[in-house]
Amino acid sequence: MRIGVLCSGGDSPGMNAAIRGAVLRGVDVHGFEMVGFMDGWRGFHEGDLIELDRTAVRGLSPLGGVVLGTSRVPPFEAPIGDDVEAGLAPIEAKMEQYGIDAFMLIGGNGTQTVAQILSGGGIPVIGLPKTIDNDLSGTDFTFGFDTAVSIAAEAIDRLRTTGDSHRRCMVLEVMGRDAGWIALHAGMAGGAQVSLIPERPESIEQVSEWVLSVRDRGRSSLVVVAEGFKLKGGESVVRDGLDGYGRPRLGGVAETLAPLIEQHTGIETRATVLGHVQRGGSPTAFDRVLATRTGMAAADAARSGQWGTMAALKGDRVEMVPLEEAVGRLKTVPVARYEEVRLNFG
Numbered sequence: 001m002r003i004g005v006l007c008s009g010g011d012s013p014g015m016n017a018a019i020r021g022a023v024l025r026g027v028d029v030h031g032f033e034m035v036g037f038m039d040g041w042r043g044f045h046e047g048d049l050i051e052l053d054r055t056a057v058r059g060l061s062p063l064g065g066v067v068l069g070t071s072r073v074p075p076f077e078a079p080i081g082d083d084v085e086a087g088l089a090p091i092e093a094k095m096e097q098y099g100i101d102a103f104m105l106i107g108g109n110g111t112q113t114v115a116q117i118l119s120g121g122g123i124p125v126i127g128l129p130k131t132i133d134n135d136l137s138g139t140d141f142t143f144g145f146d147t148a149v150s151i152a153a154e155a156i157d158r159l160r161t162t163g164d165s166h167r168r169c170m171v172l173e174v175m176g177r178d179a180g181w182i183a184l185h186a187g188m189a190g191g192a193q194v195s196l197i198p199e200r201p202e203s204i205e206q207v208s209e210w211v212l213s214v215r216d217r218g219r220s221s222l223v224v225v226a227e228g229f230k231l232k233g234g235e236s237v238v239r240d241g242l243d244g245y246g247r248p249r250l251g252g253v254a255e256t257l258a259p260l261i262e263q264h265t266g267i268e269t270r271a272t273v274l275g276h277v278q279r280g281g282s283p284t285a286f287d288r289v290l291a292t293r294t295g296m297a298a299a300d301a302a303r304s305g306q307w308g309t310m311a312a313l314k315g316d317r318v319e320m321v322p323l324e325e326a327v328g329r330l331k332t333v334p335v336a337r338y339e340e341v342r343l344n345f346g
């Protein structure tokens with residue numbers, strides 16, 4: 001069997017380790033041939049691919065980014081309509097040209113949606129979940145999330161010392177799209193006084209009240225805000241331009257929030273947007289292990305013909321779950337997880 005591996009969506013620390021795990025198990029143990037398409041679907045469309053063998057994945061586990069590259073280049077020329085067979089014909093033709101029997105798709109909710117479309121059309125595919133946002137259903141955690149949270153928590157630690165020195169309120173914006181996982185976990189790890197998430201709008205009056213209560217007991221506030229957070233009655237803050245898939249880019253809410261907090265509290269406030277630093281650099285040991293296990297499980301699933309599934313973390317086990325479990329709905333922060341930290345805001 002010859003398997004094509006490709007990555008799509010934003011990069012996520014651990015993608016290299018996942019490729020390594022899949023190749024070590026797939027090529028060396030199961031005797032597959034494996035190839036990697038460069039820059040996601042771009043490489044597939046343009047025939048830009050490399051052979052993946054033990055040498056190709058040497059030393060990859062600690063490496064950030066992804067050696068194959070990743071992109072948001074669409075897989076299909078046009079949205080797949082009712083005639084799925086016709087829509088997938090160009091992909092099947094290319095698979096034949098490259099001698100590919102199956103895919104391993106490394107990506108988040110968007111990528112796994114594509115995996116499900118391919119699988120629904122009879123193309124053998126296995127999903128490997130990645131995203132720093134941790135917003136993918138069907139799995140407890142995605143690799144990349146732990147690294148992003150660790151980086152954000154370190155940023156909180158550093159902002160706190162400068163914030164304390166100037167008696168300022170520091171606002172840190174983290175990523176996560178429409179899910180508040182990074183903000184929630186980094187806020188808990190760093191002891192933020194307020195963590196604001198997209199799932200739960202708050203009013204500026206409420207946020208300011210928390211910041212003032214922190215000042216009243218002699219401390220400076222650290223407010224962590226997820227990029228998708230909306231003030232009550234407001235909209236998400238978006239940047240100019242669209243992403244590679246034509247969606248508005250989130251970001252900048254900290255810069256909107258900081259002057260409002262300053263206005264309402266009279267406390268000098270500064271905004272920091274952490275941005276892509278969260279996705280950069282070496283994965284944590286946790287993410288390396290999760291990613292490697294994900295890759296190995298995907299190769300085993302290919303061996304046993306479990307197509308149309310995704311290698312998901314369930315408790316301490318990596319199990320194959322149907323792609324339907326992963327797509328269709330975002331895994332957002334449950335109300336109870338937010339409420340338990342909100343009790344101590346301020």
Ligand SMILES: Nc1ncnc2c1ncn2[C@@H]1O[C@H](COP(=O)(O)OP(=O)(O)O)[C@@H](O)[C@H]1O
Binds near residue numbers: 071
């Ligand atoms: N419903 C869809 N139909 C076709 N292509 C899709 C669909 N959803 C996502 N994609 C493709 O998959 C890519 C990856 O999805 P995206 O949401 O950007 O990242 P992730 O997989 O990390 O969530 C998109 O940029 C787009 O090219």
Ligand SMILES: O=P(O)(O)OC[C@H]1O[C@](O)(COP(=O)(O)O)[C@@H](O)[C@@H]1O
Binds near residue numbers: 010011109244249279
């Ligand atoms: O790299 P870009 O295009 O700026 O994308 C930024 C987005 O990618 C992410 O880092 C990861 O999102 P995906 O996993 O869905 O690709 C989001 O948190 C963020 O909104």
Ligand SMILES: [Mg+2]
Binds near residue numbers: 009108109133135
């Ligand atoms: Mg996503």
